[in-house]
Structure formats: structure tokens, C-alpha cells
Amino acid sequence: MKIAVASGKGGTGKSTVAANLALALSRDHPVTLADCDVEEPNQHLFFPGDPQTEQVYSSVPEIDTEVCNYCGKCGEFCQYGALAVLKDRVLFFPELCHSCGGCMHICPLYAIDEKDRSIGTLSVSKPHHNLRLVWGTLNAGEVLSGKVIGAVKEETDGDSCVILDSAPGTSCPVVAALDGCDVCILVTESTPFGLHDLELAVSLAGILNIPSGVVINRSDGSDEQVRSFCREKEIPVLMTIPFDRGIAAKQGRGILFSAGDPEWQEKFRTLGLECMKLAEWSL
Amino acid sequence: MKTAITSKNPGKDSLVEMRFGRAPYYVIIDSDTGTDTTIENPAASGAGGVGTKAVQLLLSHGVGTVITGQVGDNAARALEAAGVGVFEFREEGTVGQAYARHIEGNLPRIL
Ligand code: SF4
Ligand code: SF4
Numbered sequence: 001m002k003i004a005v006a007s008g009k010g011g012t013g014k015s016t017v018a019a020n021l022a023l024a025l026s027r028d029h030p031v032t033l034a035d036c037d038v039e040e041p042n043q044h045l046f047f048p049g050d051p052q053t054e055q056v057y058s059s060v061p062e063i064d065t066e067v068c069n070y071c072g073k074c075g076e077f078c079q080y081g082a083l084a085v086l087k088d089r090v091l092f093f094p095e096l097c098h099s100c101g102g103c104m105h106i107c108p109l110y111a112i113d114e115k116d117r118s119i120g121t122l123s124v125s126k127p128h129h130n131l132r133l134v135w136g137t138l139n140a141g142e143v144l145s146g147k148v149i150g151a152v153k154e155e156t157d158g159d160s161c162v163i164l165d166s167a168p169g170t171s172c173p174v175v176a177a178l179d180g181c182d183v184c185i186l187v188t189e190s191t192p193f194g195l196h197d198l199e200l201a202v203s204l205a206g207i208l209n210i211p212s213g214v215v216i217n218r219s220d221g222s223d224e225q226v227r228s229f230c231r232e233k234e235i236p237v238l239m240t241i242p243f244d245r246g247i248a249a250k251q252g253r254g255i256l257f258s259a260g261d262p263e264w265q266e267k268f269r270t271l272g273l274e275c276m277k278l279a280e281w282s283l
Numbered sequence: 284m285k286t287a288i289t290s291k292n293p294g295k296d297s298l299v300e301m302r303f304g305r306a307p308y309y310v311i312i313d314s315d316t317g318t319d320t321t322i323e324n325p326a327a328s329g330a331g332g333v334g335t336k337a338v339q340l341l342l343s344h345g346v347g348t349v350i351t352g353q354v355g356d357n358a359a360r361a362l363e364a365a366g367v368g369v370f371e372f373r374e375e376g377t378v379g380q381a382y383a384r385h386i387e388g389n390l391p392r393i394l
Contacts, residue, residue: 019291076339079329080332081331084338084364087365091360093332096357160363
């Protein structure tokens, strides 16, 4: 069972929802929380621990200057502009390289070899006996977030219950995180801006053929717009979290608001059950 | 010596484009013959590496000098390594006007 938590825009409290859900479900079952927001992973801040960390590599070209005759074929071929062939040298721009491997095949003199280059890290920790936390971190300036997200997903493959915290928005990294998930929770706020971004997220989940449900966060009580949109699209509103000073204060101190609060823990458990129902309905 | 000027449209009378890699056209003026040709930048609306691709395009046309508004870091590295001189023109003006200012020695060299 893979539950993705996404949102059309940043700052909706998506990570908090994912973290509280993971905490509640891990009381009874082993749960893996996978932080796929590799440009800004933050789940390890909610669950501090001692992680094991390894490098994530992508392969990049290495040019043998003894063999290369600066014919320019590799530079013409590379559609990402990562190679510039000058009269007497080949410049390589590692941050632009998408590791497609094409230049190695195109070189008539076989002057290009592959070498590994670290683009980020994969970390795994065990905050408590039933909870495994896996997160990826993309190095600053790198573009291949999909590669690091792939490493996170591979690490969690086969785990029975995985909650994936995706990057906000509806761009490539979000697609990479959502792809293959059984159900998607979309977190939104009850503002008009929130609604527009929710619409985009709903259509993305639709395109990927993933059943979705909505969580309204920091609700001020006037969510009629969001609710009628959900009714129209036949998407259930799974949970409403009110704007509450107590919740805000706890979060401000980096504490999960359901921790030590049986009532909220039960609500998040119910959210998990609703997700399971949604996923099965689509089978 | 061939000089490339980033341009919004083909020809010497069109306006100078400020961005180097995203320029839709480059007008290349050959100082030996006084003639100008326009080449299209196929990468102008591409996703990434537009600057370095533009450098390669210009090098393949034998360009030795560039006049433009601004150059990104990667493109600057490639232009510098290739020994291409870059001069800055940041006003509203046509390609022809920018080139004339350059010939008078009135454009600052940025690379
Ligand atoms: S294609 Fe091969 S020989 Fe040609 S410039 Fe590239 S590395 Fe050198
Ligand atoms: S591996 Fe692909 S993206 Fe990287 S330099 Fe070679 S052709 Fe360009």
C-alpha cells in the first residue's frame, strides 16, 4: 500500500499531514515514511534520529583527451548543452548533464567513458520500532531530482505500508513521486489560491489514474468553495484540520500535533483507513 | 572577424535582444566583407543548457566577438575558454546601432 501526500502548492502543511499520518498508523503496523521532496526534505526534522546515509550517483561522461580530436559530434548531439567542443578542448558542464549516455555512443573515436558523480544522498533511520524513515537529498545546483526520488522509492519497495511525502506543485518531481502510488491525499487550504492549485493537483492525480481524497488544512470554517469543487469532481474530503492556536503552537516548536493527543491520533488512523478504502475501490 | 549580435528578429534593423542564450536570432556581421547574415537559434525556447548550446552554434559559424545584454555563467565559461570577446549593449537599439557603437569602441567589454 503506497499513500502519496501531495499539494498543488507549497506551505499547505502537506509534510505535517504525512508525518502525523505515519505516526498514527505506525502504532499498530510497520510504516515507512518516504520523504520525496528531495530539494527540501524536512521529515527528519519531525523525527530526529541517527541515519545511515549513502551517496546517490549519476553517470557522466569523461573524455579521454589523448584520443579526442575535437570533431564536435558529442557537443552537437547533447540536447542539454552539457558539452561544448572548442578547438583544443571539450568543456563539460556537470549540472546540465541528464546522464542519457548518448554522447558515449555518438563519439566515433570511443573517447568517452562513463564515470560516477554524486548528485545527492539517500538516508534511512528508524525513529521507533514500527517506523522507518527514508529520505533523499539532492545536492544544491543539481537537476536530476528524479534520480534521487527513484533511489528513495527503490529503498522502500516491498515495504507493506509506505507514505510518500511528495514535493509541492505539479512538476516533474511530483510526477516521479506519485507514479505507482495506490492513493493520493491532496492537502489544501481554504483560500481561493488554494483552490486553483488543488484543481491542478486533482487533474494530475487523474492523469496518473490514482484515486485521490482531500485534506483541508488550517480551515477557518468557510471551506464551501473547496467542498463544492470536491463534490463536483466526486472527490471525498477525508479530513478537515481547523486553524487552531494550540496546533500552531505545537508545530512552531517542531512537535507533531497529534503526538500525545489520542483524539487526533484516532482521526489520522481513520484517515489511513479511508485511504485504504479509496485504493481498493479503484481496483 | 565575425561579430554576432543577439537579436529579436532577422536583419540589422531589428532590435537587440538582451538575453544571450534565449535570443531567437543572431545577426552575424563580417567586418572583412561588411555583409550580415542572420541565423536562427533553435534552442531559444529549450529547457536547459541554452547558453552553452548557443556558444557552440556561434563557434560553428566562426564567430569571434559577441554583442549582447547579459550572459549566464555556463555560457560565459564556454565563451571565455573559446577566446570569444563579449561586449555589453543594454539599451533599446537596433543591431546596426549596436554594431556601430562597438566599432567606435564605445561598448564595455565584459568577457
Ligand atoms: S565526439 Fe568524441 S572525438 Fe568528437 S569531440 Fe566529442 S569526445 Fe572528442
Ligand atoms: S550523457 Fe547525455 S546529457 Fe550528459 S553530456 Fe552526454 S549527451 Fe549530454
